[in-house]
Amino acid sequence: MSRTTRPRKGAAHGDSRPAQAARPSPPTAETVTPDGPRYLYGIVRDTAPLDVGRIGLGIVPAQVYAVSEAGLAALVSVAPGRVVDPTRAHLLGHQRVTETLLREHTVIPVAFGTVMASEAQVRALLRTAQGELSGVLDALEGKVELGLKVLWHREHLAQRLVLEDAQLLRRDDEPEAEHERRLEAAVEDRAGRDMRALLEGLRPRAAAMREHPPVGERMLLNAAFLVERPRLEPFEEKVRSLAARSDTYTFRFTGPWAPYSFVDVHLGLRDEDASLP
Structure with missing residues (x-):
């Protein structure tokens, strides 16, 4: 399970002092050149x-x-x-x-x-x-974004389910195509339940959560969590404990990042429209 470097402890996160009067930008060689993009x-x-x-x-x-x-x-x-x-x-x-x-x-x-x-x-x-x-x-x-991607091998999970439940074995009178459909349904149901349980275990530890579309055939879950800085370590410990319970899935845990997934501000300037993600 991958993990990037977290911010150093004790870092300040800004404050809410009243707006100040505009002041000129720091004098650098570039800011005194003719204005441009x-x-x-x-x-x-x-x-x-x-x-x-x-x-x-x-x-x-x-x-x-x-x-x-x-x-x-x-x-x-x-x-x-x-x-x-x-x-x-x-x-x-x-x-x-x-x-x-x-x-x-x-x-x-x-x-x-x-x-x-x-x-x-x-x-x-x-x-x-x-x-x-x-x-x-x-x-x-005081919050940052953490990312969690969960990948799987469909065949690995199918084999695991057959070992756990003999009823998923192919019956003597069962056409192969019918057995494949039945096993596929069981695999999809199990994977869905596992991902829902994972999110329910992490949701209370985050201020907000966003699910993004999975990328590629192997990705089951592509989620982002907005987490308060003091709760980064407990959140990571929870992810590690959930990952340790199963060898069926691969966890990719990244961050902290700037909270791209939790910003939706449209700037609305005429002629030069720009937007925040």
Whole structure:
């Protein structure tokens, strides 16, 4: 069961101080160049100066800085263009920024490839959507996303069920096709019951849960959980205990991640529409 590194203990997660007056972005070589497209990584509360550094998009990582407005801070870098290709270097840069922010802040993550026309439009976004974005930050405060995927070998489970229940063996007078249909129904029923029991065991330990469509023939479950930081270890221990009870399924447990599965904010800017996932 795989697991990524969790945030360091004792990390701060932002606060709810009143909105502050807009202040200029930190003076960097890139922010004093003529204004142009800005790549948007995520949004946090504007509680303190953010020193992110050169960890953004590109083979040579771009300088990432905060644009502050209306008590919020958007983390941006100069965009390489209006469209950002999903190259490995760009994807890794986007991930580096969100993971860095997540260590000490509650983050509204933004979908990869979100480009704003200018820094001025970033500020307009923060002003226009300030109420909704602040509400989302309140809901996400001190929480992160954990992912759980469960895979199976259908034939392995079928063999297990036949060993457990002799009635699932093929009868002498039973056509092969009929036996296959009967066994398949038993396999599907058992897998469904096992996944429901798994989710019921984890649901009380999470603030929210989302199920995504399984990917590929072997995946039974593709779920995301919104978990409070102090409950990360108990949640992981519960997953491990459930996984240890069965050798029929393979568990892939990942995170913590920025809570992409639990953000649904449409920014609604004319001409340059953008949305959060």
